[in-house]
Amino acid sequence: MYISKHQRTSETKTGAFVQSAFCTHAGSGLSNTVKTIASKCPRATVLNGFAMSGQTAQNSQAAAKRDTLKWIDGIKLK
Template identity: 45%
Template sequence: MKLRSVFTILMAAVCLAGSLFAQNKTSNSKETKMGKSLVVYFSLAGDQYNVGIIKEGNTSIIAKFIAEETGSELFELETQKPYPTDSYSRLTQIAKDEQNKKARPALKADIDITAYDTIYIGYPNWWGDMPMPVYTFLEAHNWSGKTIIPFCTHEGSGLAGTGSKIRSTCKGATVEKGLAVQGKVAQTNRSAAKKAVQDWLF
C-alpha cells in the first residue's frame, strides 16, 4: 500500500514538472522566434481628428496591444517641447511646418536598442508621413541587423509609404510589413482594434 502511494506521488511530480516545462516552452516561443523585442511609439492625447478630446492617444492604444501580445517592452517617444493638445488645427499646422523644414525635434529621453532584435515602431500618420520626432529617434541609432516592424494610426491614408521611408533611413535593417489601424477604431472600438493587431501578428 505504501509503495503504491509513493508511486502515485512520484507520477504526480513527473506530470507537474512536464506541465511546467511545456508552459515555459510556450511562453518563450515568441522570444525564441523573434528574439528580444521592443515597442517604440509616438502618440498624442488631447484634441484629435475624428475622435474629439481623448485621454490616451490612438497610437498608444495600439502600441500597448502589440506589447501585450508579443511580450515586448514599451518605450514612448516624448518631445522636450510639448505639442499643443487643445487645438487639432494648431497641431496640424505645426506638424506641417516641421515637415517642410525637415525638423528634428529634441526628445526628452532615448533608449539603447542594442539588446533588442525586433523593434516595432508606431506613430500617427501626419500629412502622409511619420511625425518628425520619429525621425529624430530613427536617425540616432545603428539599425544594422535589426528587424523593424512599423505600425500607425490614421484616418484614411494608411501607412502612406512610411515603410519605405523607414527602410531608407534605417540602413541595414529588415523592415517588415506594417499595420495601419484607423484612429477612430482604436479609440472607440478597442476589441476590433485588438483583433486587428492579433490578426496581423499571428
C-alpha cells in the first residue's frame, strides 16, 4: 500500500504523522479506508475522513464547497 511505504515522508519535524482520507464516490463512501489507513500506519493519528457523492461534487459546487469546508473545520486542518 502506497501510504504505508511513504508515511515517513509525511512526518512532521516532531515525528508526528497525521493522515485523513477524503474521496468522491458513487455509493460506497469511504468503505474501510479509515480502518485500513490506521492498520497500515499504526504510528499515525488518523483524522475523521470525508466522503462526498460524485453527483454532489459534479452538480452542486456550492454544496460541495460548504460540506468540504465544514469537514476541514471539524478536523482542525486550517
